[in-house]
Amino acid sequence: MPFDPNAAADLSLGIFGLPFNREQSKLVVIPVPLEATVSYGGGTEQGPAAVREASAQVDLFDRRFGEAWQAGIYQEEPDERFVKWGREARRLAGPIIERGGAETSDDKAVALVDSLCAQANALVHERAAAALAEGKVPCLLGGEHAVSLGAIRACAETHSTIGVLQIDAHMDLRPAFEGFRYSHASVMHNMLEETAGVTQLVQVGIRDLSRGETEYAASQGDRVHTHYDDDLFDSIAHGEGFAATCDRIIKPLPERVYVTFDIDGLDPSLCPNTGTPVPGGLGFREASLLLHSLATSGRQIVGCDLVEVAPSSDGNTWDANVGARVLFRLCMAALMSQS
Numbered sequence: 001m002p003f004d005p006n007a008a009a010d011l012s013l014g015i016f017g018l019p020f021n022r023e024q025s026k027l028v029v030i031p032v033p034l035e036a037t038v039s040y041g042g043g044t045e046q047g048p049a050a051v052r053e054a055s056a057q058v059d060l061f062d063r064r065f066g067e068a069w070q071a072g073i074y075q076e077e078p079d080e081r082f083v084k085w086g087r088e089a090r091r092l093a094g095p096i097i098e099r100g101g102a103e104t105s106d107d108k109a110v111a112l113v114d115s116l117c118a119q120a121n122a123l124v125h126e127r128a129a130a131a132l133a134e135g136k137v138p139c140l141l142g143g144e145h146a147v148s149l150g151a152i153r154a155c156a157e158t159h160s161t162i163g164v165l166q167i168d169a170h171m172d173l174r175p176a177f178e179g180f181r182y183s184h185a186s187v188m189h190n191m192l193e194e195t196a197g198v199t200q201l202v203q204v205g206i207r208d209l210s211r212g213e214t215e216y217a218a219s220q221g222d223r224v225h226t227h228y229d230d231d232l233f234d235s236i237a238h239g240e241g242f243a244a245t246c247d248r249i250i251k252p253l254p255e256r257v258y259v260t261f262d263i264d265g266l267d268p269s270l271c272p273n274t275g276t277p278v279p280g281g282l283g284f285r286e287a288s289l290l291l292h293s294l295a296t297s298g299r300q301i302v303g304c305d306l307v308e309v310a311p312s313s314d315g316n317t318w319d320a321n322v323g324a325r326v327l328f329r330l331c332m333a334a335l336m337s338q339s
Contacts, residue, residue: 005067009056015075016055016328025072026338027331028131030151032143034082034120036089036113037183039097041275043310045086048078048141050311050320051327058328064292065332073331075141076127082120082143089116093180102179110179117146117182124150128303132158137334141327142307144275145172145184148260149191155258155303156197162302163200163253164191165294167265167287169278171206171226173213184275184308192220200252204290205229205265208278225252229280242286246293257294259304261287261330263323273310273319287326291333301334 009017015029022028031048038044052075060069092109096102102110128138128151140151145168156162166172166188173192177185191198200223207229217224227249236242263270268277270284282290295301309323 005060009058011052011056015052015073016058016060016069018069018073020072020074022074025074025136027071027073027137027139027335029073029075029139029141029327029331030124030127030131031075031078031141032082032120032124032147033078034086034143034147036086036117036120036144037093037097037146037177037180038144038275039178039183039185041273041310043273043313044142044144044275044308045083046311047143047309047323050317051141051306051309051323054317054320054324055328057321058324062329062332064288065295065329065336068332068335071335071338079123081123085116085120089113097178100178106179114181117180120147121150121182125154128154129158132303137301137338138303139331139334140305140307142305142309145187145260145262145307146182148305148307149182149187151303151305152191152198152258152260153195156195159197159256159302161197161199161254162256162258163202164198165250165253165257165259166201166203166262167205167260167282167290168203168262169205169208169264169281170262170276171203171209171213171217173216174210189216192223199223200225200254202249202253203227204249205232205282207280208276222252242289243293246290249290250294250297250299253294253299255299256302257299259291259294259301259330259333261304261306261326263306263308263326266322270322271309271319273312274308275310284322284325288329291329295333295336299337301337304330304334306330
């Protein structure tokens with residue numbers, strides 16, 4: 001039977017009800033249900049499954065992005081090793097996080113957590129590199145933000161030079177957090193220290209940060225551009241249109257870009273159950289315009305991720321519903337940028 005994009009979605013066909021296999025698809029969604037170092041609320045392990053379930057509610061016709069989905073979106077099966085490693089890391093890290101950070105007596109546990117997270121990032125790297133070798137765009141669906149590192153590395157290795165657009169409430173520039181090198185709060189620091197191919201990091205929506213992170217960002221010179229949430233608000237309040245703001249944000253980015261989208265970059269009314277919600281942030285329309293501005297700027301989105309979606313424990317589907325729509329527009333932006 002011919003595929004009807006106007007009919008109710010059938011998830012047995014694929015994510016968003018799309019009927020594409022891997023070979024037919026330009027973009028591959030890689031679920032990474034890992035939760036290891038979250039330091040406040042939990043639930044990101046369930047994020048990929050909840051977002052896939054909610055994707056059935058996303059209509060395929062998009063007035064901003066058109067029908068870019070026709071290039072093909074395919075979701076891999078989740079690898080159970082991510083859950084296994086995450087739960088073991090969480091068992092070890094949980095008591096340390098609960099008391100406020102690691103002590104000398106925790107050295108063995110910290111080393112084991114870091115090792116498990118390193119294994120997870122190696123597997124992410126392997127999956128993303130495989131998609132890239134096939135000429136496809138890898139799109140991670142997390143999971144906590146620490147999982148992005150392996151995919152960014154793979155994109156930088158494949159394309160030699162890339163920029164990263166980070167939508168987030170947090171800078172994630174701590175060299176370690178609560179003792180853990182591969183913490184969700186350290187992912188951008190690890191990326192800058194370990195991935196020379198990333199020449200530009202542009203951060204948007206930042207509103208919860210440490211002095212040390214700002215000093216580290218400043219030490220990177222023109223390699224890091226941080227757009228603090230209050231500065232964005234002030235610019236708009238004083239008359240700058242948001243379209244012009246988007247152009248200013250993306251201006252330093254090179255030809256090839258990886259987008260890492262932490263859901264807490266949005267206003268917390270859109271993601272109340274994410275692990276570390278922060279007042280302020282982008283609205284859904286602002287985030288969509290920013291992605292569209294990037295996709296139509298002549299740059300190519302070579303990889304992307306959506307992380308930190310945490311569904312409600314009481315069965316409320318709002319976080320997953322918003323997450324599915326963010327994922328769809330992220331995928332659409334990536335596909336649009338390929339043409």
